[in-house]
Amino acid sequence: xxxxxxxxxxxxxxxxxxxxxxxxxxxxxxxxxxxxxxxxxxxxxxxxxxxxxxxxxxxxxxxxxxxxxxxxxxxxxxxxxxxxxxxxxxxxxxxxxxxxxxxxxxxxxxxxxxxxxxxxxxxxxxxxxxxxxxxxxxxxxxxxxxxxxxxxxxxxxxxxxxxxxxxxxxxxxxxxxxxxxxxxxxxxxxxxxxxxxxxxxxxxxxxxxxxxxxxxxxxxxxxxxxxxxxxxxxxxxxxxxxxxxxxxxxxxxxxxxxxxxxxxx
Amino acid sequence: xxxxxxxxxxxxxxxxxxxxxxxxxxxxxxxxxxxxxxxxxxxxxxxxxxxxxxxxxxxxxxxxxxxxxxxxxxxxxxxxxxxxxxxxxxxxxxxxxxxxxxxxxxxxxxxxxxxxxxxxxxxxxxxxxxxxxxxxxxxxxxxxxxxxxxxxxxxxxxxxxxxxxxxxxxxxxxxxxxxxxxxxxxxxxxxxxxxxxxxxxxxxxxxxxxxxxxxxxxxxxxxxxxxxxxxxxxxxxxxxxxxxxxxxxxxxxxxxxxxxxxxxxxxxxxxx
Numbered sequence: 001x002x003x004x005x006x007x008x009x010x011x012x013x014x015x016x017x018x019x020x021x022x023x024x025x026x027x028x029x030x031x032x033x034x035x036x037x038x039x040x041x042x043x044x045x046x047x048x049x050x051x052x053x054x055x056x057x058x059x060x061x062x063x064x065x066x067x068x069x070x071x072x073x074x075x076x077x078x079x080x081x082x083x084x085x086x087x088x089x090x091x092x093x094x095x096x097x098x099x100x101x102x103x104x105x106x107x108x109x110x111x112x113x114x115x116x117x118x119x120x121x122x123x124x125x126x127x128x129x130x131x132x133x134x135x136x137x138x139x140x141x142x143x144x145x146x147x148x149x150x151x152x153x154x155x156x157x158x159x160x161x162x163x164x165x166x167x168x169x170x171x172x173x174x175x176x177x178x179x180x181x182x183x184x185x186x187x188x189x190x191x192x193x194x195x196x197x198x199x200x201x202x203x204x205x206x207x208x209x210x211x212x213x214x215x216x217x218x219x220x221x222x223x224x225x226x227x228x229x230x231x232x233x234x235x236x237x238x239x240x241x242x243x244x245x246x247x248x249x250x251x252x253x254x255x256x257x258x259x260x261x262x263x264x265x
Numbered sequence: 266x267x268x269x270x271x272x273x274x275x276x277x278x279x280x281x282x283x284x285x286x287x288x289x290x291x292x293x294x295x296x297x298x299x300x301x302x303x304x305x306x307x308x309x310x311x312x313x314x315x316x317x318x319x320x321x322x323x324x325x326x327x328x329x330x331x332x333x334x335x336x337x338x339x340x341x342x343x344x345x346x347x348x349x350x351x352x353x354x355x356x357x358x359x360x361x362x363x364x365x366x367x368x369x370x371x372x373x374x375x376x377x378x379x380x381x382x383x384x385x386x387x388x389x390x391x392x393x394x395x396x397x398x399x400x401x402x403x404x405x406x407x408x409x410x411x412x413x414x415x416x417x418x419x420x421x422x423x424x425x426x427x428x429x430x431x432x433x434x435x436x437x438x439x440x441x442x443x444x445x446x447x448x449x450x451x452x453x454x455x456x457x458x459x460x461x462x463x464x465x466x467x468x469x470x471x472x473x474x475x476x477x478x479x480x481x482x483x484x485x486x487x488x489x490x491x492x493x494x495x496x497x498x499x500x501x502x503x504x505x506x507x508x509x510x511x512x513x514x515x516x517x518x519x520x521x522x523x524x525x526x527x528x529x530x531x532x533x534x535x536x537x
Binding site: 167169170172176177178179187188191194195 | 354371375379
């Protein structure tokens with residue numbers, strides 16, 4: 001009977017011990033150098049702290065009333081922008097998402113839709129907003145176009161990936177009944193991706209609201225524009241009121257979208 | 266009647282799945298297709314409804330060359346051939362009724378199927394089928410709420426809703442327990458007998474095949490190496506199909522076959 005104790009250790013992720021140590025030490029060294037290269041102007045920081053404190057003070061006494069008209073107008077614009085852009089974006093992303101799914105779309109359609117979605121996703125919302133503001137002028141229309149485009153990029157990609165992940169045997173079974181292409185899409189594909197599509201659309205709704213606040217800063221209208229104006233005037237109490245409203249609405253939409261997503265699963 | 270002549274299939278990877286298969290299935294005949302994994306059983310039945318494109322040979326259903334039909338007209342061919350799947354392949358998120366009615370998709374225009382407005386005749390037929398397979402109480406349940414045996418019954422009802430001339434059955438019992446497997450095989454065989462519906466049943470359980478079908482076709486490496494009665498499955502034949510192993514435990518067929526003796530089966534099938 002063999003009495004030797006057999007040792008076992010989990011095999012390391014990187015088998016070569018020298019490479020493992022070199023990578024670890026290299027990462028540490030890089031972090032050290034990177035931290036050393038940061039130039040911090042401490043005088044500027046102490047000055048900024050004062051300004052930051054005024055901001056915090058504004059937050060402690062948010063002023064909802066003196067700019068209430070502007071705030072309400074901005075809010076109304078933002079919500080309109082969010083709803084219209086989400087509806088238009090979802091409606092457009094469905095055909096593009098279907099076209100960008102490799103398993104159901106023919107190759108030329110697939111490449112066109114993929115390219116379009118990739119293009120829509122390349123630029124951050126703020127950049128797209130700057131472009132549309134330059135093209136269509138200040139206001140909510142530029143914001144609407146920005147959010148629609150980025151919704152198509154976001155939902156189109158996720159929908160396409162979802163369609164590529166569906167259970168193929170269900171598709172095969174429906175095809176075997178003699179169903180046409182649209183019927184296969186309706187019975188085998190839609191049935192499988194619908195709950196997630198609804199969940200993602202609601203999720204995109206709350207992203208769009210948050211983004212509407214950001215793109216307003218570059219002139220695309222909505223509550224962001226109101227916020228920007230307040231900041232420019234150093235009216236931190238009004239700005240704080242706007243931010244608090246944004247936070248409240250985002251939390252509300254987040255809660256609602258979470259609830260909806262749980263329901264459709 | 267189904268006639269397959271010199272059917273061949275070579276996949277793009279170069280794998281030769283089928284090699285000169287010739288087979289005739291008479292009206293009302295139930296054929297059990299056995300063979301090891303990779304023998305080409307699944308490919309063979311998928312060539313018949315052209316879910317897989319054959320690379321050589323000819324398939325004739327009721328005199329029409331299925332292999333010559335243009336892709337555009339495939340739905341009209343597929344709707345004549347019912348198929349039952351290994352993992353049921355129901356659309357999980359649709360109701361039982363929608364799954365059964367999906368068997369009618371080849372017959373109704375898109376708008377009707379999209380609005381779920383199927384002709385009354387189809388709906389009556391679907392209810393009758395659900396009664397037949399014993400699921401009348403589950404019409405509006407979602408398919409994923411059913412047990413394995415129940416799901417396969419929905420699969421059977423969906424295939425029958427097509428009013429097929431031929432039934433293709435791909436490992437119907439592979440995901441079921443032994444008792445349910447027997448019930449499902451019995452149900453399939455009874456239904457085939459009732460309607461004089463010819464069927465090809467892929468099955469890896471030799472004992473089950475011997476018990477329920479009257480003719481067995483053995484595949485090995487994409488070729489037919491046996492075609493005959495279940496009684497003819499001697500050790501030599503089984504070795505030719507599956508390779509060398511101990512076959513002594515395999516029970517001899519006990520004459521309970523359905524298309525051979527449908528009356529006897531109907532009596533034992535009362536508990537289904």
